[in-house]
Amino acid sequence: MWTDKLKKVQELSKEYSFTCVNSGTPEEIISSWAAQVQNTLGVQPPREFIDVLRHVNGFEWNGFILYGVDRGSFPTAPEYSVYGLIEQNEVWYEVESQRAYLFLGESNISWYVYELATGRYMELDNPSGQEVAAFDSCGEMLEKLLDDCLN
Numbered sequence: 001m002w003t004d005k006l007k008k009v010q011e012l013s014k015e016y017s018f019t020c021v022n023s024g025t026p027e028e029i030i031s032s033w034a035a036q037v038q039n040t041l042g043v044q045p046p047r048e049f050i051d052v053l054r055h056v057n058g059f060e061w062n063g064f065i066l067y068g069v070d071r072g073s074f075p076t077a078p079e080y081s082v083y084g085l086i087e088q089n090e091v092w093y094e095v096e097s098q099r100a101y102l103f104l105g106e107s108n109i110s111w112y113v114y115e116l117a118t119g120r121y122m123e124l125d126n127p128s129g130q131e132v133a134a135f136d137s138c139g140e141m142l143e144k145l146l147d148d149c150l151n
Contacts, residue, residue, distance in 0.1 A: 001139070001143070002139050002142040002143040002146055003055060005143065005146035005147065005149075005150060006021065006055075006056060006059070006146060008146075008150055009021060009059065009061045009146065009149060009150065012061070012150075013061060020059050020060055020061045020080060021056055021059040021061075021080065022056060022057040022058060022059070022068065022078045022079055022080050022082060023056070023057070023079075024053065024054045024055045024056060024057060025053045025054060025057045025068070025069050027054070029069060029073055029074060030050055030053055030054065030069065032073060033069045033070065033073040033086075034050060036070075036073065036086060037085065037086055040086050040090070041086060041089050041090070041093070041102070043089075043102050043116060045085070045102065046102070046114050046119070046138065048121075048137060048138035048139065049104055049114065049138050051138075052066075052138060052139075052142060053068065053069060056068075057069050057078055057082060058082030058083060059080075059082065060082065060083070061149055062149050062150070063107050063108050063149075064105070064106075064107045064145055064146075064148060064149035065082075065083050065105050065106050065107070066082075066104065066105040066112075066142070066145065067082065067083050067084065067085040067088050067103070067104055067105055068082035068083070068084065068085065069082075069084065069085070070084030070085065070086045070087055071084060072084075085102075085103075085104070088103055088106075089102060089103050092111075097129065098129065100115060100116060100117060101113035101114060101115055101116060101122075101124075102114040102116060104121075104138075104141075105145060106126065107126070107145070107148065107149075108126070109125065109126055110123050110124065110125065110126055110132060110148075111123070111124040111125075111126050111129075112124075112141055112142075112145055114138075120134050120135070121134070121135040121136075121137065121138050121140070121141040122134050122135065122141070123135075123141065123144065123145075
């Protein structure tokens with residue numbers, strides 16, 4: 001399960017005295033942030049991704065990034081600063097064809113996305129945007145991201 005793999009990332013980061021994983025985001029912050037995602041991007045964040053944010057507010061390790069709740073949504077900054085989903089999608093949405101997705105994370109060679117029209121979670125080649133893999137759930141996609149991150 002992806003939570004076990006996330007614990008491995010946390011353990012590895014502690015070996016290097018480096019914090020790269022935040023704890024989960026409180027419900028009241030998620031609710032206001034989800035409304036901000038809708039207002040800013042015109043997209044409702046998928047429920048499965050919101051469930052992930054309840055466990056972990058993003059991370060960055062070994063060149064792999066899972067976006068989290070944007071910094072401005074917190075009254076005090078999280079321990080580890082993560083790439084905010086709204087902030088990153090505003091960058092990716094500068095290319096019209098990329099508005100077909102909600103970008104959830106990235107690596108040096110991949111984007112991890114939610115395809116808006118189909119509700120599929122996918123890995124896309126970065127920068128071509130070609131589909132590399134499709135997943136049945138956000139958890140399955142996150143498991144692949146973490147497997148690659150740990151290898």
